[in-house]
Amino acid sequence: MSANIQAMTTPQRRHQTDPQPATRSGTFAIGGDVPVHRLGFGAMRLTGPGVWGEPADRTEAIAVLRRAIELGINLIDTADSYGPYVSEELIREALHPYERIDLFQLHRIDPKVSADDQFGLLRDLQSEGKVRHVGLSEVNVAEIEAARRIVPIATVQNQYNLVYRSSEDALDYCTRENIGFIPFFPLATGDLTKSGGPLRRAAARVNAQPSQVALAWLLKKSPVMLPIPGTSRVKHLEENTAAALLELDDSIMDELERQRG
Numbered sequence: 001m002s003a004n005i006q007a008m009t010t011p012q013r014r015h016q017t018d019p020q021p022a023t024r025s026g027t028f029a030i031g032g033d034v035p036v037h038r039l040g041f042g043a044m045r046l047t048g049p050g051v052w053g054e055p056a057d058r059t060e061a062i063a064v065l066r067r068a069i070e071l072g073i074n075l076i077d078t079a080d081s082y083g084p085y086v087s088e089e090l091i092r093e094a095l096h097p098y099e100r101i102d103l104f105q106l107h108r109i110d111p112k113v114s115a116d117d118q119f120g121l122l123r124d125l126q127s128e129g130k131v132r133h134v135g136l137s138e139v140n141v142a143e144i145e146a147a148r149r150i151v152p153i154a155t156v157q158n159q160y161n162l163v164y165r166s167s168e169d170a171l172d173y174c175t176r177e178n179i180g181f182i183p184f185f186p187l188a189t190g191d192l193t194k195s196g197g198p199l200r201r202a203a204a205r206v207n208a209q210p211s212q213v214a215l216a217w218l219l220k221k222s223p224v225m226l227p228i229p230g231t232s233r234v235k236h237l238e239e240n241t242a243a244a245l246l247e248l249d250d251s252i253m254d255e256l257e258r259q260r261g
């Protein structure tokens with residue numbers, strides 16, 4: 001491919017003509033009946049420093065959330081611990097009205113309480129109609145299987161990115177079982193966005209930003225992959241969402257596959 005054609009197809013340029021790039025990441029139906037575009041957004045970075053308190057720029061945080069919807073994002077990850085409560089209050093202010101919780105994920109299995117009791121509580125919330133689907137976070141295959149004996153599991157949210165892959169088994173299991181896999185820290189908390197970082201060579205080859213290569217790699221790894229990159233800036237949100245327009249070929253995937261941390 002000539003340099004010229006490659007330049008014309010950079011994710012940034014195509015983004016200018018595609019107002020809803022997140023729709024190009026494909027669709028995954030959570031629990032079989034809640035369809036989302038696979039490239040989502042993580043709201044943790046909308047809080048203050050150290051995931052604590054109000055953001056430095058509240059207006060920008062609200063703008064990020066509203067821009068995310070404009071860009072076609074319809075999967076937003078949040079937790080009451082972010083702030084605490086700050087990311088959820090921002091989401092309410094920016095995006096209400098919305099109704100029941102479509103996906104409720106157990107942040108961690110509490111080791112001090114019977115796991116079956118925790119899974120049973122999730123089942124009760126679901127049967128009472130308070131939550132549509134149930135997920136888990138930071139779990140291994142045995143834990144997913146134990147939970148599934150009590151309540152259907154629609155998603156698993158584990159730490160996973162190009163340089164941190166200890167959840168490879170859980171990802172393979174989710175792919176086989178058609179369970180959504182939501183990698184948190186998809187940009188390795190920003191390390192994979194750096195121009196001098198581990199993705200610089202691949203990014204130059206495809207004429208894209210390193211963050212976009214990191215996200216496109218995730219999207220291509222599995223059809224159940226639902227990345228939720230976090231940012232507090234509209235500019236970064238737009239750059240990240242345009243990753244849905246970047247198609248990586250097998251030679252780049254092979255190169256990245258060898259690049260484990």
Ligand SMILES: NC(=O)c1ccc[n+]([C@@H]2O[C@H](COP(=O)([O-])OP(=O)(O)OC[C@H]3O[C@@H](n4cnc5c(N)ncnc54)[C@H](OP(=O)(O)O)[C@@H]3O)[C@@H](O)[C@H]2O)c1
Pocket residue numbers: 041042043044045077078107137138157183184185186187188189190191193211228229230231232233235236237239240
């Ligand atoms: N289940 C769990 O236990 C768990 C744990 C942690 C996180 N999470 C979820 O996972 C989401 C993703 O994780 P994360 O946000 O911590 O990490 P991440 O997505 O790997 O990286 C976010 C960091 O990268 C920076 N960044 C994002 N896009 C960028 C770009 N295009 N260029 C340069 N810098 C960029 C952000 O700073 P700027 O704000 O400056 O853009 C931010 O500091 C969270 O938001 C949260 O919803 C879940």
